[in-house]
Amino acid sequence: MTAAPDHAPTMTRASLFHRLGQAAPVLLVPILILAGFLAIGAPSSWLTLTVSGLAMGMMIFVMASGLTLVFGLMDVINFGHGAFISLGAFVGISVLLALSGWTEAPSLVLNLAAILLAIAAAMVLTGAVGWGFERVIVRPVYGAHLKQILVTVGGLIVVEQLIHVIWGPDEIFLNRPETLQGAITFAGAALEKYRILAVALGLAIFLAMRLVLRRTKIGLIVRAGVQNGQMVESLGYRLRLVFIGVFVAGSALAGLGGVMWGLYQGVITAGMGERMMILVFIVVIIGGLGSVEGAFIGALLVGLMQNYIAFLEPKLALVSNIGLMTAILMWRPQGMMPVVKAK
Amino acid sequence: MSDPVLELSGLHTDIAQYHILEGVDLSVPRGQVTMLLGRNGVGKTTTLRTIMGHWAAKSGTIRYDAQDITGWPTPARARAGIGFVPEDMGIFSDLTVEENMVLAAASGPLDPARLTRIFAAFPPLKTFWTAEAGNLSGGQKQMLSIARAMAEERILYLIDEPTKGLAPAIVSTMAGALRDLKAQGASILLVEQNFAVAKALGDHAAVMEGGRIVWTGPMAELAADTALQERLMGLNMEVQG
Incomplete structure (x- = not known):
């Protein structure tokens, strides 16, 4: 067997500065929550807004997670993703009705x-x-890309x-299930049960997504495929099969997000997915293309920012997420945790 | 010459509007190292990538292990036993060294005996087993790239400039690892700009010019004839040692 070179490297602990740099995007969420606390002042209002922001962020993450993988794996810009959000909402709400x-x-x-039945039906149909x-x-x-968009x-x-x-042109209003209506009181704050x-x-x-991506071979293939599909x-x-699987899973997750969002808003429309796509794209871009973790943090930031700003300065609520995206892209032009470099 | 593991006949490849390969005819003997040499831009990398299926051949045939694989997709070629080490190494930088290796064993879990051999050839990979591959040095990345190709039994290795930009000590490690692969019976088609390495490893040589093979013969014959080297390859080869 070949003699190896004399150089015998060892692993050393990364410097504090380096570790802080890597953890910076993760730290943004607690920093924003802390900033919200300082700006709002009243702990009960802050807690209500924080839970609301986290709930909104989680739902946006569910809708965005599939899109970021599809974007990263096959360089496909799917503006049709919003269709699965709307379709999932209509199927799920029909089951609930x-x-x-x-x-x-x-x-x-x-x-x-x-x-759960509504979610299962929505995911199966939107996946198909x-x-x-x-x-x-x-x-x-x-x-x-241009043809993809069109x-x-x-x-x-x-x-x-x-x-x-199928469902008619009008919006459909719905009530949340009986035991998920109303709020519980915690530390003087009203926390809606459904948001929890x-x-x-x-x-x-x-x-679950993190577990699959980090601990299974299929997850390894997806993560590697996002970086360098040709090498995989x-x-x-056969990356094509993996991509189809991710596309189907991403569509199903969008459907799930649609059911959750429909229950959150109490009303569904055919155009709801299209409107959500603005937030979904903001999350995918600030998270970094192809990054599920980035999309998760981005979605939480978007949800929290929207709720805090709507409370503090309602007139700025409409531009708060664009402002957040601008600030993050000035700090990290490729997004917070890019897996695929923007071309 | 022993029976060929790979035969290219009249291979033409276009990349966008450029006609890169203009009728490549090449025979790669089984169990030996064939050096693919030539000036920069003559089509060496495109030849390897066409064999691997990254670029579709416009015409011509690729016969590998007695089968016509010209129309096969890349994964089928890899599963048939062709290992590929690209010029840019193709490391998955966000994955750890371990994850890169686990992924390379496409047909099942990593074979411990094979892994032991890989660690013996490339000890830094053991040291940095749990580190992100993107944090490795250039030489270590190249080690990982070759180790990944060695993670499973391969019949033919396509290796593109494995010593490019590496320090002499690492170059000698790479050369040793390739020699070991050959000793285990693998066939290797190797693009190499370092003529000393080419001379030390090659059994056969094929020289490209303008998208075609213009000379084939024993590596020793090419190594002994400086006038021929000058005529075929100009001054682009790094003559060392």
């Missing part, structure tokens, strides 16, 4: 079972539609119109 006996019962178990969307609309335009926007419009055809559920659900999805294929993996 059909299960009104369960949702109106004062039983947490029945209420949660109804929500996502598979067809990739095959019919996205596949012919790989590598052509045809995926076209796909979005088609799905929106199909929603009008949304935080728990979003956190569970993030941890050169090792023998």
